Amino acid sequence: MADQRQTAAERAELELLHRGLVAPGDLDARTLEAIRDRAREASLLPLDLLVREGALSGGAGRTLQAIAKGYMRAPLEPLFAGFVAPQPVSAASAQVLEVPEVPEVPEPLSGSDGADGVEGEVAGAGQPLGPMPEWGTTEDSVAIPVKPPMRPRSTRGPRRRPAIDPLALGDAPSVGEQIDGFTLRELLSTSGATVTYRAYDEREKRSTLIKILRSEVLSRERERFFSEGRILSRLSHPNIVELVCCGEHRGAPYIVLEQIFAIGLDEHIERAPCEDPTFILKVALCASRGLAAAAEAGVIHRDLQPANLLLYDGSGRVKVAGFGLASEADSEQPEGMGTIRGTPAYMAPELVVAAADVDQRADMYGLGVTLYEIATGEVPFIRSTVLETMRAHVRDQPVPVHERRVDFPRPLSALIDRLLRKRPDDRFATWDEVSQAVEELLQEHKNPITDAVTRAVHGDNGKPALTSLYRKKHS
Secondary structure, eight states, rough: HHHHHHHHHHHHHOOOOOIITTTTTTSSSHHHHHHHHHHHTTOOOHHHHHTTTTTHHHEEEEEEHHHTSSSOOOOOOOOOOOOOOOSSOOTTOOOOOOOOOOOOOOOOOOOOSSOOOOOBBOOOTOOOOOOOHHHHHHHHOBBOOOOOOOOOOOOOOSOOOHHHHHGGGTTTOOOOOOOTTTEEEEEEEESSSSSEEEEEETTTTTEEEEEEEEEGGGGHHHHHHHHEEEEEEEOOTTTTTOEEEEEEEEEEEEEEEOOOOOOOOOEEEEEEEOOHHHHHHHHHHHHHHHHHHHTTTTOOOSSSSGGGEEOOOSSOEEEEEOOTTTTEEOOOOTTTTTTOBGGGGGGHHHHHOOOOTTTTTTHHHHHHHHHHHHHHSSSSOOOOSSHEEEEHHOOBBBOOOOHOOOOOOOOHHHHHHHHHOOOOGGSSSSSSHHHHHHHHHHHHHHOOHHHHHHHHHSSSTOOOOHHHHHHHHOO
């Protein structure tokens, strides 16, 4: 059965690659078959292979996989715009791949951002976004009345960690080196700005994580990197990743964080989209408590998204991480007023327009987008370009979760909808209010008898909001 699913997924991805690359003439059929053969040798799906080899960005690869599985519809041209064909292997002897014709994909509906999430500073931030309507106006507001097919639970195993070329690390420390009493045990990941290792603290006898700033970006990122360490040093909460220490190694600053056995919530969503309400509420409660502690310390996260929530418990317990774009209320904005920084798919409207009075409610919007994605497997807005996605956060209205999932509890859908309000004043005033609302919903879920009475008295047009949840739990 698993082999049949793998074959079907491979076939769907090859059809998509044929339609998006072979048909326009960007790739020939023999090269496509060579890609297929190489993917089989590596026990990967074709799109996973292309992402690993750098032919496609990670965000574009995930979006294309969702399109191939029928979870999403979007134009292919923007997603393949940055495609760089990998070198074919044994393509000369390959037979021409026969792919049946597939109908054209309609214009985008909604879903996760097709661009690669531009984490950090937004590409093209210096370009004008065009006129933005005042918050609260409805003439330009668009709600797309669409109920796309729901994602089934993924049967794929854990996501494979992409191969890292040691030659591309430049003068970054190598595995086995010691940095101020921390032995580097494993290279975990690299990004444009940092290199991350798993390390062992020889003094405290525990595992840790070390993030080191790359020398190529040292001059422009140094202050922001130190700012992250300074902010984390002010925060101490069970739902915020713990800072162990920070320092410098050969002139490059580093941050040492606690090692927890966790995965990013983004990886969990990829493997198990459309989670149940109880899981979503626990994520919301943990995140809101951690961000409440940050807000009390005068810290605004500014980049809340699934990748920055570490899931360390299968029931939904998370820790907030990724304070690289965070700002402090008692310090000047390091980027300067008017600079747009963030991840477009999760940016609050006030971050998009670079408003001067950004506060903790911008993080509430990011949490709303995150909960929406956990519930539906998709972010509220997908547009063909980064700038259009950012405009959508300001102008367009998301389709309510309960319209995408007919079995979804209306009260929880209303909570997510409130977090996604365009005007900050229309969201919650404080994180304590968010936590209280989440706790009340959790209490209802834990007490099916009380909830059954409530539904009998206050039924929603004969369709109780939590019917399917309790049928699943108690039948």
